Amino acid sequence: MSEPLMALCTSSKMQPIRDLISKVASTNTTVLLRGESGTGKEVLARALHKASPRAGRQFLKVNCAALPGELLESELFGHEKGAFTGAYRQKPGKFEAAHQGTLMLDEIGEMPLRLQAKLLHVLQDGEFSRVGGEKIIDTDVRLIAATNRDLEASMRAHQFREDLYYRLNVIEIRIPPLRERREEVPGLVDFFLKKFNAQYGRAVDIPADTMRVFVDYHWPGNIRELENAVKRVVVLGTARPVHTEIIGNINRGPRVTMPGLPSVAAAVASPDAPISLKEIARQAAREAERVAIKEVLDRVHWNRAKAARLLQISYKALLYKIVQCGLVVQETEPEKQKEVIAS
Ligand SMILES: Nc1ncnc2c1ncn2[C@@H]1O[C@H](COP(=O)(O)OP(=O)(O)OP(=O)(O)O)[C@@H](O)[C@H]1O
Numbered sequence: 412m413s414e415p416l417m418a419l420c421t422s423s424k425m426q427p428i429r430d431l432i433s434k435v436a437s438t439n440t441t442v443l444l445r446g447e448s449g450t451g452k453e454v455l456a457r458a459l460h461k462a463s464p465r466a467g468r469q470f471l472k473v474n475c476a477a478l479p480g481e482l483l484e485s486e487l488f489g490h491e492k493g494a495f496t497g498a499y500r501q502k503p504g505k506f507e508a509a510h511q512g513t514l515m516l517d518e519i520g521e522m523p524l525r526l527q528a529k530l531l532h533v534l535q536d537g538e539f540s541r542v543g544g545e546k547i548i549d550t551d552v553r554l555i556a557a558t559n560r561d562l563e564a565s566m567r568a569h570q571f572r573e574d575l576y577y578r579l580n581v582i583e584i585r586i587p588p589l590r591e592r593r594e595e596v597p598g599l600v601d602f603f604l605k606k607f608n609a610q611y612g613r614a615v616d617i618p619a620d621t622m623r624v625f626v627d628y629h630w631p632g633n634i635r636e637l638e639n640a641v642k643r644v645v646v647l648g649t650a651r652p653v654h655t656e657i658i659g660n661i662n663r664g665p666r667v668t669m670p671g672l673p674s675v676a677a678a679v680a681s682p683d684a685p686i687s688l689k690e691i692a693r694q695a696a697r698e699a700e701r702v703a704i705k706e707v708l709d710r711v712h713w714n715r716a717k718a719a720r721l722l723q724i725s726y727k728a729l730l731y732k733i734v735q736c737g738l739v740v741q742e743t744e745p746e747k748q749k750e751v752i753a754s
């Protein structure tokens with residue numbers, strides 16, 4: 412694997428994934444990447460592109476959750492002049508720009524049904540037309556789709572097309588959460604330490620006891636959360652505050668499963684510890700937010716764009732809060748390393 416970041420995916424859990432990537436890189440097959448937020452889906456997609464014969468061409472990414480339907484259609488397929496209000500000139504879409512390269516469709520589970528039908532047509536026939544146009548455009552793009560949604564549940568709820576699901580799911584790669592490959596934590600910490608020390612001109616180290624805490628922690632935000640923790644250590648010049656915060660998270664347990672504000676006992680690490688009213692208020696506020704966000708997300712089947720609208724916060728702010736609150740998509744099936752190679 413040429414990608415330096417992939418060199419860090421060293422655990423036995425990642426070995427089958429590395430093997431699979433090497434095997435499918437040379438082919439044109441569509442790949443579906445699944446995994447919790449922050450597990451490295453984009454890193455893997457880029458590694459796959461770099462290892463493929465398309466490496467010299469474009470790798471482009473479109474986040475299907477970031478744009479409303481009409482804009483997403485134009486982003487993917489382009490538009491002709493006058494196709495809609497504001498379409499002052501013709502604009503090619505990402506399918507054209509990524510010709511002979513790789514296109515990553517991130518958050519594929521958020522794609523509106525109408526566009527799913529258009530995407531299926533492109534995948535089947537290798538051609539499409541721009542919005543407002545009739546000209547048929549041929550396309551040769553390797554597609555990588557990614558999601559942290561339970562696509563099977565979306566299918567049952569008629570929010571995701573079954574035929575598209577099977578068309579995308581030729582090769583499925585499930586990236587395990589960081590808590591299931593803790594042996595990679597020290598290597599990742601060293602990698603991020605080097606990166607941020609170089610970036611900020613520092614020489615900060617992580618003491619052994621903090622490293623043990625890092626290995627023990629369940630990292631609900633996965634590698635992204637670990638990366639941010641190391642960044643904070645380097646910026647602050649000391650590991651202590653981050654160490655204390657993570658111990659607090661560990662004491663609170665991996666994920667409070669259901670509503671109910673934290674008790675005083677949960678807010679402090681030991682019975683003799685001082686009780687900070689401020690801290691209790693902060694935690695209660697955070698927990699109330701967590702419960703509200705989870706309820707809304709469940710209600711809209713984890714359509715985060717919709718949830719952000721209902722909660723009246725930006726999509727980006729919601730993603731941040733999902734990680735901060737340790738909310739992750741619940742898998743319907745037990746975690747399994749499913750690798751399906753179509754015959
Ligand atoms: N193997 C790795 N080595 C080093 N850094 C990594 C690795 N995997 C992921 N990262 C870093 O972790 C962060 C999250 O990775 P990435 O964006 O690929 O995750 P994701 O699964 O696409 O997350 P999301 O579902 O939230 O989009 C990025 O900053 C990335 O650089």
Ligand SMILES: [Mg+2]
Nearest residue numbers: 452453517557
């Ligand atoms: Mg991503």
